[in-house]
Amino acid sequence: MSALTKTINMFLLSVVIMALLVVVILGFMLGIGHPLPWVIIVVLIIIPVIHDKLIKKRCLVWHSSMATGIELVDNDHKQLINLINKFQEATEFNISEQKIHQALDEVVNYTKYHFHREEALMRINHYPAFEAHQQQHQQMIDKISHYIGEYKTDKSLAIDHVLHFLQTWLIKHIKGSDQEYVPYLTITSLPAEMMQGEEDV
Ligand SMILES: [Fe+2]
Structure with missing residues (x-):
């Protein structure tokens, strides 16, 4: 819509x-x-x-088919779904432009934070397809930046694009590429400094 x-x-x-x-x-x-x-x-x-x-009904719902079995990753994914839903609700109620921006900022910031942690896990486990996966993350961030730039010329269209992209990309990525690294990730925790500030994000 x-x-x-x-x-x-x-x-x-x-x-x-x-x-x-x-x-x-x-x-x-x-x-x-x-x-x-x-x-x-x-x-x-x-x-x-x-x-x-x-x-x-239009919000994303966590499903067991999205689970990687890695607590850190699954919790991050659930939080991402939660933040995208908050963004969706902000656009539905259209309360204020500031609220919509705030909700989108939270999604983007948490996505970067999550990618950083997921990539760290792949790196310490020497995941062979690490570079290709990291590239997918970068492409996603680039696309979001593109939509944020588009916002300057057409506000409503950019918000629709970014919401649709976030919803479809995330589910496809979690169910697809993220499942591929699961057998390689035997170390499933990160150094304490990468776990700090989790509540602040
Ligand atoms: Fe990923």
Whole structure:
């Protein structure tokens, strides 16, 4: 769904909610015991719940088929999914440009942090396809930088591109290339200094 469509949907939803609130006020004029305002109040409670569920349906969900069995890597991947979902929700609700940027920054920063740790694990285990894998990471970072540059010319299009790219690339990479290094990674922990600051990211 494009950013423009999301904005129109949010606007229409706001109009419907406002109209229903007016009906509630008018309904109470018919008397406190009249069923109409109470029915509308129930509808007003249900609308946000359904809306929230529809948005969550479009979010990424962790699945056992994505597991590498390496705790450090799997936890990083789960956190990445979580951050991409937060970015998705920020674009859906379109609260503010600043919130969307903040959510995207968090995804990009955590992605770099995760790649750094994953590459360190591959390096200390002398993974034979390390360079090719590192290249994939670099290409991903380059592509994100490209979309961030695109943002300067077309905001909504760039946000749509980056969201779609993050969602599809990550799942494909986790289920594909990341599974290939699993048999080679016998050392599954990193030096303490690379584990520090994890909570700060
Ligand atoms: Fe990777």
